[in-house]
Amino acid sequence: MLGPVELWVAGRPVDLGPAKRRTVLAALLADAGGWVAAETLIDRVWGEDPPAQVRSTLYAHVARIRRVLVDSAPHLRGADDDTAAAASLVRGPGGYRLDVSRDLVDVHRFRGLVGRARGAGGSDAGRVATLREAMGLWRGEPLAGLPGAWAARTRETWLHQRIDAVLAWADAELRLGGQVVVVDTLSVLVAEHPLVEPLAVALMRALHAAGRAPEALACYTALRKRLADELGTTPGAEARREHRAVLSGGAGTAPPPSRPSSRVGVIPAQLPMEATGFTGREEELTHLDKVVAADRATAVVISAVSGTAGVGKTALAVRWAHRARDRFPDGQLYVNLRGYDPDRPMTAAEALVRFLTALGVAGQDVPLEEDDRAARYRTEVAGRRMLIVLDNAATVEQVRPLLPGTGSCAVLVTSRDSLAGLVAREGAHRLDLDLLPVDAARTLLRRLVGPRAEAEPDAVDALAAQCARLPLALRVAAELAVARPGTPLADLVDELADQQRRLDLLGADGDPRTAVAAVFSWSLRQLPADAAHAFRLLGLHPGPDVDAYAAAALTDTGPADARRTLDVLARAHLIQRTDTARYGMHDLLRAYATRLATAEETPGARETALDRLFDHCLATAAAAMDCLHPAEAHLRPAAPETVTPVPDLSDPDAARAWLDTERPGLTAMSAHTATRGRPTHAIRLSSTLYRHLVSGQHTDGLTIHGHARDAAREIGDPVGEARALIGLGIAYWQLARHEPARRHLQQALTLFRQADDVTGQARALVNLGLVDERLGRFLSAVEYLEQALVLYRRMDDRLGEATALKDLASVESQLGRYDQSADHLRQSLSLLRRTSNRYLEAHALSDLGAVEVRLDQLDSAAGHQQQALTLLREVGDRYGEAGALHGLGLVHTRRGRHPDATECHRQALTLYRENGDRDGEARALNGLGEAARAAGRPTDALTHHTEALTIAEDIGSPAQQARAHSGLAAAHHSPTLTAHHYHRALTLYTQLGMPEADTIRTNLADLTGTSSF
Known part of the structure; x- marks a missing residue:
């Protein structure tokens, strides 16, 4: 099996015939001992377009395989085994089952050996021997020569399992001193799988341990280039750590001893709360226990928990996940894919952002394309023992990118669909969830209703039947009974019966969801009219949840009334709290509310409600931005008039909190308005949020500005499109994606010129x-900025002029034009103070302090950086705060205050990482290295400069690369390494035209005793 599909009898291979027949055998052997449905076999062998007579063809292949097995039974042996064994192919209600000892099937032998090696206890020598035996079962490409998607996916899965086993073997072998054999084996595998990052990391570790540091560095360089060229991403944390270890010049070390948790790092715990009063489902919970216990350690297992809406799929998945969480010490990931949301299901790309963030991947390191995100996600979870819950999936395509590539994780998927593609192609275990058993439904009602239920058992049974034993309906009905304590349950049963008869007359077809609709409708009839009206309108909201102000806008009421209405709906279980002040809806309830709104609200009323909602969101966003950035209010579109109040956001903390909390809803609003007939709302939202989105919200910025660009194109608004392109360009720039940043900004410039919009230009x-x-193109940067300065002065735009002067001064400083830079910064500060732009004033003060360090004006530099820091903290600009801390750290280093310098740079580093500013991260790390070197800690300096160099190379920042090389040269004790880094720094500084080149040239001359540089 771990090579071509072969059947061996008495030490000789048997001719199995054509490829389709061998695929049938492979499909049966993959589930040896278990039933495989005929439909599954057809899908595995013929894919989505089987021939007309496919079942007859399948029967013929099965008959031929059965005949071969019958003829071979007395002599059937493994390829390396002299023990006779029986094999038979039987047919039954469940399909086909190939009964054969798993020890005769290489893939199952392989999994058993790997599982034994991973077991607790045992020596490295024993582990190495077991894993070598497992690796020896591979004889070329698995399922070689077999066509079709199932064979391809299975082949990929088994290859990942092989890689996992090889990595485990390499770790154990290195601990035993087997560097040579590890290097030889991994070199071949890295060549075969150049994008599998863990293999390259293991090879680097082996080379380092073998004393071959230059080759280890070359391995990392090659990996970084491959990832950048083919995936648009950078090496992960583990690769960067190994790279730093090699660059630091220390001796290579073996991997740490194996431990139960395979990776140290961020351990997410994302499971939602369990449903109160969970009842029944013991058989299903036991089934999930068995599936995971049997297969998780050796295969990617997906348990697709399917069933009709409201049957309790999520409750079951979350219940089991909490029971089993201790089996997954590396964490639990959870996402609600909202697959049946009537407005905007979550895409796999969006879910991958959430997962990568939860796994500790910084925002700037999250790839932009879905395939690249999926590859990075698989790298992050490789070898981890994790549980991944994918809730409310609509399609197989929504799920596949979220599947890990190795067998150490368990994946639980819930869906109303059976997800047959996952079963057929990925080998998922299906669990079809039926209605609650009668006893469990009765027990749930008794728990929720209380003692009254004990007194009316017949009414309880009737109510359970009326709710079709669906947990969601049972909970809603129980809450209504609790809310009417004086009404006998029998009377409530009669009322519900009347309501169900009305629905039956409208064409009910026996679908259990009809019972849910009946219970919902019955519950709504008991509500005040305003609450029922609010429920209908809430279904129109495109975001995941609402607060009282948004609900007030939808319903044209005040926040206090809206809050009371939301509480009424929450008590009726028609909505649920997502936190203390926000409410969400079950997807089935949302669909029901939307259906009611369509049926009972006029089109004009629905559109008016959405206009109120979206105008409210724009007005509140504008209020938040006016609080945080008042001097730029004239650059934003005017806030719309609103008929309902907006929250008080006059406090900066409240404004930032609102923007952060509402960001998912605002992103959903952007998509809805751009594609549902309100393009101007999408365009205005992009311009309103611009300054907020450049403060670290890169992914949402790409989405919101992207929708605005598309909406502007649709209605022929070139200026709106150009402004959105500016937002996209800056988001890409902050993500260190310089070429797309330049492309979007050039497109914006062209559109602004065509529209004769001088400010936009x-x-x-x-x-x-x-x-x-x-990018270190300083002369080109000066040219752009001088052109902008001319335009701003022509328009007498003081804020624009100040901005251009400030940015021009930054470039001039790097070119060594310190006096000119300082003069431009003072001009900028004067203009900014006249425009009361405290945000940009703080940045200009920080830039001036940095130039004054170059001019050796340390007292003035310290004063300006401290002023900048105070202002930046007042306006809440964490980007600028990081820059001021870095600048203050440089002052402290020059003054010999090493602890203060280190503390400033550490704080800056934390902020840069939180903000996703990788260029800033490299700056702070170089600052830490310089402070450590000045304090006489060369080892720490090597560590910091090495990490800075890694980042600077990843993002293509030549100035920070040069600074890191210079720091490494000064910190190394080895003359050879010192000369190497000085040469690299000199080359870069000379190319950039920076004055540091002269200092490096002098240092090299002193080192080598020559002036020929």
Whole structure:
């Protein structure tokens, strides 16, 4: 099996015939000893387009395989085994079952050996021997020559399992001193699988341990280039740690001893709360226990918990996940895919962002494309013992990118669909969830209703039947009974019966969901009219949840009334709290509310409600931005008039909290308005949130600005499109994706010129200057910024002029034009103070302090950085705060205050990482290295500069690369390594035209005793 599909009898292979027949045998052997449905076999062998007479063809192949097995039974042996064994192919209600000892099937032997090696206890020598035996079962490509999607996916899964086993063997072998054999084996595998990052990391570790540091560094460089070229991403944390270890110049070390948890790092715990009063489902819970216990350690197992809406799929999945969480010490991931949301299901790409963030991947390191995100996700979970719950999936395509590539994780998927593709192609275990058993439904009602239920057992049974034994309906009905304590349950049963008869007359077809609709409808009839009206309108909201102000806008009421209405709906279990002040809806309830709104609200009323909601969101967003950035209010579109109040966001903390909390809803609003006939709302939202989105919200910024660009194109608004392109360009720039940043900004510049929008042209030019500055194209950056300065002065735009002067001064400083830079910064500060722009004033103060360090004006530099820091903290700009801390750290280093310098740079580093600013991260790390070197801690300096160099190389920041090389040269004791780093720094500084080149040239001359550099 771990090579071509072969049947061996008495030490000789048997001719099995054509590829389709061998695929049938492989499909049966993959589940040896278990039933495989005929439909599954057809899907595995013929895919989505089987021939007309496929069942007859399948029967013929099965008959031929059965005949071969019958003829071979007395002599059937493994390829390396002399023990006779029986094999038979039987047919039954469940399909076909191939009864054969798993010890005769290589893939199952392999999994058994790997599982034994992973078991607790045992020596490295024993583990190595077991894993070598497992690896020896591989004889080329698995399922070689078999066509079709199932064979391809299975082949990929088994290859991942092989890689897992090889990595476990390599770790154990290195601990025993087997560096040579590990290097030889992994070199071959890395060549075969160049994008599998854990293999490259293991090879680096083996080379380092073998004393071959240059080859280890070359391995990392090659990995980084492959990932950048083919996936658009960078090496993960483990690769970067190994790279730093090699660069630090220490001796290679073996991996740490194996431990129950395979990776140290972020351990997510994302499971939601269990449903109160969970009842029954013991058989299903036991089934999940068995599936995971049997297969999780050796295969990717997906248990697709399917069933009709409201049957309790999520409750079961969460219940089991909490019971089993101790089996997954590396964490639990959870996402609600909202697959049946009538407005906007979550895409796999969005879910991957959430997972990667939860796994500790910084925002700037999250790839932009879905395939690249999925690859990075598989890398992050490789070898981890994790539980991944994918709730409310609609399609197989929504799930596949979220599946890990190795067998150490268990995946639980809930869906109303059977997800047959996962069963057929990925080997998922299906668990079809039926209605609650009668006893369990009765017990749930008794728990929720209380003692009254004991007194009316017949009414309880009738109510359970009326609710079709669906947990969601049972909970809603029970809450109504509790809310009417004086009404006998029998009377409530009669009322519900009347309501169900009305629905039956409207065409009910026996679908259990009809019972849910009946219970919902019955519950709504008991509500006040305003609450029922609010429920209908809440179904129109495109976001995941609402607060009282948004509900008030939808319903045209006040926040206090809306809050009371939300509480009424929550008590009726028609909505649920997501936190203390926000409410969400079950997807089935949302669909029901939307259906009611369509049926009972006029189109004009629905559109008016959405207009109120979206105007409210825009107005509140504008209020938040006016609080945080008042000097830029004229750059944002005017806030719409609202008929309902907005929250008080006059406090900066409240404004930021609202923006952060509402970001998912605002993103959903952007998508809805851009595609559902309100393009101007999408365009205005993008412009309103621009300054907030550049403060670290890169992924949402790409989404919101992208929708705005598309909406502007749709209605022929070139200026709106250009402004959205500016937002996209800056988001890409902050993500260190410089080429797409430049492309979007150039497109914006072209559109602004076509529209004769001079202000827009100047904005685009300034931002193009920022991109070129980052890339070390300083002369080009100066040209862009000087053009922008001319335009701003022509328009007498003082804020724009101040911005251009400030950014121009930053470039001039790097070119060594310190006096000119300081002069431009003072001009900028004067203009900014006249425009009362405290945000940009703080940035200009920080930049001036940095230039004054270059001019050796340390007292003035310290004063300006401290002023900047105070202002930046007042306005809540954590990006700028990090820059001021870095600048203050440089002052402290020059003054010899090493502990203060280290503390400033550490704080800056934390903020840069939180903000997702990788260029800033490299700056802070270089600052830490310089402080450590000045304090006489060369080992710490090596560590910091090495990490800075890794980041700077990843993002293409030549100035920070040069700074890191210079720091490494000064910190190394080895003359050879010192000369190497000085040469690299000199080359970079000379190319950039930076004055540091002269200092490096002098240092090299002193080191080598020559002036020929």
